[in-house]
Amino acid sequence: MATSLKKFMQQIAEKKAPGPSTSFTIFHLYYTIELLAERPLGRNKLAEKLHVGDGAIRTIISRLRGVKLIETSKCGANLTVRGKEIWRQFEAVFPKQADIPKSDLNPSEFNHAYLVRGQGEKVGSGIDQRDAAIIAGAREALVIVYRDGHLLIKSVSNNIEEQFPNAANQLLKQLTPQDNDIIVVAGAESALKAKRGAFAATWSLISSV
DSSP states (O other): OHHHHHHHHHHHHSOOSSSOOOSOOHHHHHHHHHHHHHSOBOHHHHHHHHTOOHHHHHHHHHHHHHTTSEEEETTEEEEOHHHHHHHHHHHHHSOEEEEEOOOSSSOSSEEEEEEETTOGGGOOSSHHHHHHHHHTTOSEEEEEEEETTEEEBTTTBSOHHHHOHHHHHHHHHHHOOOTTEEEEEEEESSHHHHHHHHHHHHHHHHTTO
């Protein structure tokens, strides 16, 4: 499911020639769907939450409407039946996410985490995920695996709970991982950049699932 979802979202985000390059990413498409899964929103409110300009939000809405994920009216934009199905697919790929408090493990003022279910064996050094998060605007990112009752970062720590008990407890409490789950945490100077960085890192990871 993750591979087909990734391909579908990439097709929506790809530049349509002729015309200028797009000023948004798959994250903006994803976040629009997430916001509209909560409630209908107007174009201006969406632009405000995504921190994009009027031209970008018009294109985002046009692209999502073009593939019948959203519909628009005087009340704003809302998800179609197909849009709700795509959101359910996103939730299946990463069923939980949370804002994470600043700590010794997550030193940025704003931190956001995504849980990826049952793919711990896919985690390598985590460098690719950290790079993806930084390119997306984050300051740093951690790729954590839950295995045999412990949180671990490969080649760094086999038991985060011992070194960072308070931070580990926050992750366990908010994300409740199961064995072989992955937690990706990104930190940044703003909540949106932390979320965008965490999404980029997670998206980079699930692309190989």
